[in-house]
Amino acid sequence: MLETELLHPPLLAALAAAGHGDHIVIADANFPLRTATDRSVDVVHLNLRPGLVGVLDVLEPVLRAVPVEAATFMASPDGAEVEAHHDYRRALGPDVAIDVVDRWAFYDRTRAAGVAVVVATGDQRLCANVVLTVGVRAM
Template structure:
């Protein structure tokens, strides 16, 4: 056990977050996301919601301030302007916890999968809400 860290940050997840460099991506994925067939590295948090995982990750991971969209979610198929409830919850967490709060942007489903394939790590959660997927680009901690 370590003091000051969210207990959802497992040893494998902490290792992945620490090993990531500036500009690397992490996908926090729902239970339906094809993580193992798309990811180079997969860390599992079965039984944990994507919103709880996002909150834990943002407590230690800086968001990139050098790109326009450091937080992306998968757009609803057939209705890209729809904001699913889980995405609204993601936005609240980004606003409250991120070091660099931003408006979350959307990415078409297949484009999201393509970005996910290139991510440093996919964090597979037990999230059952549809569209419970978010991609974050790691930033730097300024001196």
């Protein structure tokens, strides 16, 4: 029995297999799972229905399970502030480097080598996607 709050077996396995510099994509409900990722990357489906489960619901326990050194957010196409990013910044804390890139640059990152897992959520907020870069575990 695990003592961590993260109990989803496929997600735990993917996180355990990820190493320093690998990427974890947590995708909103609008993210094009198959065209914006390499087909060989495992997809964990947590998108039960629209609005459930949200990106923040996944982000918070993932941050307690793996060290994260950086994050990339998807910018709004019109340059507007993305409300979800405030929640993510708060959860990530001040020591995690954050980059905000346009949609096409974001998709380039999600298609690149080094993506360990993509987590599909039902988050309906626009541009609520995040890519986490796995850091180094402190001894």
